[in-house]
Amino acid sequence: MICPYCRRPLANPDEPFCTSCGGDLHVAPPIPADAPGSSEPQQPGGCAGSSDQRSGPPWEQRERLGFGTAFIDTTKGVLSEPVPFFRSMATSGGIGAPLFYGVLTGYIGLLANSVYRLIMHFIAGGAAAVSGDSPAERMMAAFQGGFGIGQFLIQVLLGPLFLPVVLFIGAGIYHLMLMLLGGANKDYEATLRVCCYSQATALFQIVPFCGPFVAAIWGLVANVVGLSEAHGISRGKAAAAVLIPIVVVCCCCVGGLLLMFGGLAGMLNR
């Protein structure tokens, strides 16, 4: 049997997707190898139902390129040329490699951020600049003075465990929004892949002070571009899928960010 999209032989016709091009074999079933037209020249990196040239990003070819080169090329692609990167990103083919990349880059960012917060904790002496009885003041005080060695160790040790969970849940929220907006043209895996590779922006957290905020904003931009290119939808629809949960559903997270800003400002004022 061969793939109806890229016309490469299928190792296992029971698989739902072509392992070469990611074509959905539910939509168009495999065709026998001796069928008319089956000997047409192969289309490298063909894609389901379109003429896209979708191949795996450099990270998914790291056995050939080498770990370091694949990591640098993938990161460079996401950060400097997100449109061609996500346009050429395969939207299926397994979640292991993208998840590995997302957790790796996310953990590097988390580690850098944790170290800076610990340094700030020692500079500020662990004391909160804001005190008071109102919930807002208590929360501000907790954010300012509540990051000690214990929290640092918890974050560093449990980070690799929680980062995949954050990626899965984040991609789940985006995919649900895409479904509600009628833009989920590809499977959840495509959304998860975008979220994982967009984690390249977490590396900005290596830059102290402004790094986390640049990472957050650049991450949103990368997600919008990635979802738009992966699902073949407009930038507006992708932006809606990314921003609506932040504005409406996850204002708790926005509150956390605002309080971090407040905490930082409070520390600098002392």
Next chain:
Amino acid sequence: MSTSGLALPRTALRVEARAGGLPLGLIFGGSGLLGAVLVALLHLDHLGMTMCALKLITGIPCPTCGGTRAVGLLTRLDVPGALAMNPLVALGALLVVPWFLADLLLVFRRRALDVSVTPAVARLLRVGVVAALGANWLYLVLVGR
């Protein structure tokens, strides 16, 4: 195509055990389970302060307010209490349980539960989900979560 399991009429809803599919029930159920364990162990549902900026600034709860407390109540098997705290979060968590168990059984056969619907049903579901989110938020505002 190799699929098996419950197959409802193709025109409305199809539930199948898809070979090589992503076990999303296992992923989301596992994540939820981890979250529930943390809520129960760290008593995150009894913080004594709100983490919601919208509620802090305006006094109006956001659509997810009460979600952590609902999960906390579910870990103590208080289903009515969880439904009263945040109906949508509680229902969502309860729906994930059978999905998680089904995927847990199927994963050893390298299959995953897959649900597909027709475009008409998808449109209806979209309207239903948006209406449910709105109704849930209205309920949270009225009861003052």
